[in-house]
Every structure is written in C-alpha cells, then in structure tokens.
Amino acid sequence: MKLATLRDDQRNRQRDGRLVVVSADARRCIDASPVAPTLLDALERWSVVEPALHDLARTVNAPAAQGAMPFDVRQCLAPLPRTWQWLDGSAFLNHGHLMERAFKVPPVADFETIPLMYQGAADDFLGPHDDVALPSEADQIDFEGEFGVVLSETPLGVAAEEALQHVRLIVLINDWSLRAFGPREAKSGFGFVQAKPSTAFAPIAVTPDELGAAWTGGRVHLRLQTQRNGEWFGHPHGGAMHFDFGQLIAHAARTRRLSAGTLIGSGTVSNADVAVGSSCIAERRMVEALADGAPHTPFLRFGERVRMVALDGQDQPAPFGVIDQMVVPCGAAGPERMSIENATD
C-alpha cells in the first residue's frame, strides 16, 4: 500500500494535510480522509483502519478507479507532515567514521555494538518539493540521504528481533544539515539542534510489502541516488546498514515506549566503496581531504537543487517517488511555509 498526504487549506488541516491512498503506478490517488483524516490518526489505530485503506487501494488500482483523482506530487506534504518523535540513527559505519574525522571528534566507544542516535525536530517536516528556507550560506548547508521507518506503538524494552513487527511504513528522507554547527554540538554532548533544520520526505510512504525482496533483514536493499543541480552525486546501497532497523528501534525503546507515528532514521546511506559516491557533501569533502589533502566540493549555495530517488537493481525507481528541492534564503519560501496561527476557519 502506498500512502501520501495532500495539502489542504482548511485551517485544521493545514499542518497535517489530507490522507490519500496512491495507485500502484503513482498516477492516481483516492481520498482516504473518511477512513482516517491524517496519516498520524491512521497509525494510531492501524489495526482498525488498515482493511478500509486496503479497500481504497483496490479501488484506486481498478480500471474504473471510481472516485480517484490525478496524483500531483506538487500538492504533497511530507507523508507524515509532523509527528511526535523523530529519532535518527547513524547505522552506516562508513559515514560515522568519516564524520568523526570531519568533525575532529574522538572515536565513540562501542561504535560497532551500540547505535548512535540523536533526536530531531518532528514538528515541521518538509514536503518533497518544498523550498528549503535557511538563514545563511555560512552555516555550511548540506543534505543527507536516508531511509526511515514509521512505527505503530512500540513497547518499552522491545527486543530487536520483535521490533520489526512494529514497522508500518518505510520512507525516503533528506535530513538537511548545517555543518557549521555540527562539531560544536557534537562536542557539547547534547546532540544536534541548530545543526538540524526541518527534514524533507519523498511523497509516498510505503508498507513494507511494497518493497518486496528489497525489504529484508530490517534493511532497505535499494540504492539511494542523489543529484546536485542535475549532476550525479552518489548512489550508495542501503543494504550496507551495520545496525538493522530492528536494532535501532530496540535502542530507541530501551527506556521509553514509542508512540504510534515514531520515525526512526537509518542515518546517511554510505558505502566504503568511494566509486559509488556519497549521500552528503561532508562525506565527499572528507574523502577528498584524505585523497588530495584538502576538500574541494563546496557546501550548498542558495538557488542550488538537490534531488533524491531510491533505485532498485534494474535502475528502476522505488515507489517512494522523488525529493527535489531548492535551497533558498529565509523569507523566500512559498506561502505554505507561512505562519498559520492566526488563520481563520
């Protein structure tokens, strides 16, 4: 099943949008709000609403597609426009090793046995084509391509082997990052706040069955291809996760239960083979510094575009769709990023 969230201008829907079920070919969708007004609501009572959502999937995939409408990714918010918790792991050790060197921080003890994980802002996610409005190019604007899972309610103390049962949806993420803040925040020990502005998502969240064999062993076995201004930047493979999502979920739930809608990220997809490129600029810069003595790829400037898509073994796009955004200075983003507090009903 493929789910997305469309922009909706009604006041009480501006933040959470309207849930739709998307057709297999992603050309049509059907309003799911009579079943569950929002994806977060659906996740909170998944076992109750799932059959009705499957009925809608059958309808939208039937030749008549009664009640369907064209699926316009330009109208998409993030599939989950906001949620209660966003915990991002760092499960690709190659990325972790390079970032330790980039940030000049000491190696972390138990790096290979205990996942690294920070908590990000879940209150304000970006849709796949939203402008990325940031205060300053001097903050060293960077992207991070990742996969993520969205959970049903998950009990405190869940074992890694059982944790994957709570995965309801898989998503494709651009975890926008500001590298100028990273080293200081890492050294403070308190984790990333200013280094992590709003995170962006591909338009379609998929149930695990949609990925077929590409969802195996708690890992997403797809390549994550990034383009910067239309030029190839990298296509590392998601199967190289050192910790699988079950281990990441168990780590997150060790001392707290996780509410329905909790999002767990893989961390930047990264492979040891430098020929496959990178999913973030900081990594490439570190590779350059190690090879050439100094980095030469610059961080992003306003006006640059970043495009991400997941590809299968036959170079076919996976069902998440595409993230394609432009970085702009604050104040230049579209009207949908304006304050809504004083909007009327």
Place this chain on the structure above:
Amino acid sequence: MKLATLRDDQRNRQRDGRLVVVSADARRCIDASPVAPTLLDALERWSVVEPALHDLARTVNAPAAQGAMPFDVRQCLAPLPRTWQWLDGSAFLNHGHLMERAFKVPPVADFETIPLMYQGAADDFLGPHDDVALPSEADQIDFEGEFGVVLSETPLGVAAEEALQHVRLIVLINDWSLRAFGPREAKSGFGFVQAKPSTAFAPIAVTPDELGAAWTGGRVHLRLQTQRNGEWFGHPHGGAMHFDFGQLIAHAARTRRLSAGTLIGSGTVSNADVAVGSSCIAERRMVEALADGAPHTPFLRFGERVRMVALDGQDQPAPFGVIDQMVVPCGAAGPERMSIENATD
C-alpha cells in the same frame, strides 16, 4: 489563567485528555473542551480561543461557579500530555559544571555564551501522580527539577528580546533521568536518548501573569523544593538561570521555526550555595565526592517517592501544584500506562 488536562477514557481522548480551566484556589475546574478540546489545540489558535478561556476562568472563580466541578489532581494528565517538540536547556551553570565532573567529560567551549540544549521525547509525558515505570534500578534512576515554558508558534531566527512574547504558559517539570546512560551518550555527541525516559509535570500550566513578579527577566523567581520519601532534598532558586528563557528560545529557533506547543526547559535548577541542596541526586553526589572524596547518596530504588513543588518568598506554593510520584519496575504501573492502539471507540 490556570489550565490543566483531565484524564478522559474516550478513545480519541486517551492520549490528549480534556482541557479544563482551574480556579484561582485550585479547588474547582470547568470543562474547556467546547472551546478547545485539548491544550495543544488551544495553543495552535491561542489568539482565537484565549478570550473564551478567560470567560471560563471568570465563571469558575465566581461564587456560583456554574458548571464547575471539584478539581482532582489524581485525574490529571500532564497539562500538555504530548506535544511536537521538547527542547531542554541547561541554563544553570552550576549544574552544568557539576555534571561535567560527574560524567567525566571535557568542559564545553563557549559554555557561558551558547546554551546547552538537548531534544527530549515529547510523545509520552507523565501526569503529576503517575507511577514512573522503569526497566532497572541499575540504570541509576534520578530526578531533575526544572521550570519550562510552552510556546505559541515561534518564527525561525527570533531574537532573544522578542522570544518571550511567544511564551504562553509556564510549567513545573521533573525530567526523569537514567545516569548510567548519561556519560556514554554525552561522549557520543548525539545527545540523550536512553538517559531520558518520560518526563513528568505538575498538574497546572499557568499563564505568565499568574506568577506576578516571580516571572521577571525571562526567569522564574521561585524556589523549587524537592523531597525524597518525605525528606528535604533541596530548594534552589530559579532566578539563578544564567541564560534566560528568551535566550533559550532564540537558541532553539536559530535554524528552525518552532511549532505551537513547543516546550523549552530550563535544565536542572541549581545554585552555587550547597546549603540550598540540589534538584537531582547526581549533583548532590558530586558535591559529596568533592567534599568527602566519594559520593554516599544512592540513586533511587523502586518504591521510592519524589515530590516537587515551587515555593515563593513566603514559602507559599506557587500555582503549578505538586508532582508526587513513585518509581516502580516496568509492568507495575497503573492501567493508564497500557497500550491504547487496539482500544475500541
């Protein structure tokens, strides 16, 4: 104005409860759900609902108190049972210095000019009398008494001087902590996840005017008194914050806008004068270690109780009410902590 959230067993209210306005003497309350079903909803459209909430405050404070009911703190959830973002500062430098020594981590650069801040779990807050269900005494169970502010929508880049305009409510917090995880998580650079289980709150969230002169300069000028099993543990003064809440909010909003309902914490209330005691065990242990060569106050065991209350200059309780909880092993908490995913309507 004094606001609280009562437990409500209707399925769609189990997580968020029912908003009430509390009388000045905290003996009565009145249902505010016709105005705004939840506090989070009220915060999202504060300018629209505030006049109606004030009308309810006048009603509940009138001698007839038409429509009012007794205010039973045992029925209280956290005032905001869950929200989109919980960012906790560390604005009392005395606490920060002692914790650096306790965790054996190096001093943070710019400690006195840039606030420390980690992001906590906002998906599952505890009410003032909820049991605190934790997996193991070996995790070094500790409390942290703090003040916090709840915001209206706050723009990216807000200046510290303007940030206080976005403070809608002030709350009293017990930021439960597991010290066994703290040093490793601090050294990882990714911040606190396992070290921070669910956070607890006093029953009443107050608008700033309720505190009178005790809310000045973006600080809460009240003593935070903690008792452990009925015995005095400390009463440090909230006015000693090095960074005020305006500076903490500006720090949080430097690269992201903050949604309505964002909670910003002061960090553990702490004074340099050891005679006033501490708001957490880890601090007292460090004071003991410095004075006596070794700590002798143990961390909490299951069955112990922790009580927190804010007191004014005349030793009178401030309007937040009391947090009074028992620490219990997982599985022993009350039924309200059970899963609700499969609850029926």
